[in-house]
Amino acid sequence: VQLQASGGGLVQAGDSLRLSCAPSGRTSSAYYMAWFRQAPGKEREFVAAIKWNGGYTYYADSVKGRFTIDRDMAKKTLYLQMNRLKPEDTAVYFCALDSNLILSNVRNRVAYKVWGPGTEVTVSS
Secondary structure, eight states, X not given: OEEEEEOOEEEETTOOEEEEEEEESOXXXXXXXXXXXXXXXXXXXXXXEEETTTOOEEEOTTTXXXXXXXEETTTTEEEEEEOSOOGGGOEEEEEEEESSOXXXXXXXXXXXXEEOOOEEXXXXX
């Protein structure tokens, strides 16, 4: 399985942006997909995750209420709708997937085995 994220760019504070991530290759039906981000000089951190079958969602406190993770099952595409962006949201955003994840590890970057190259989001003040 390969992942390809897209949709990053340069926006102003308060703007919105939607990221997309499309896995290619065969996947099992029961997997989690997630978005992580890494700001310069910082560790990669959890942003949001979704269980593909069922649509259960999980968010970091820092984005709850502003970001929405969703998926289009027909297109097999993951999305991250980011609203009311802040300069502190500036980072490279990565999508990740794992077919054997357990719920307690949904926010743990080490638990995800498949990663795509990131897409850069820059929010100016």
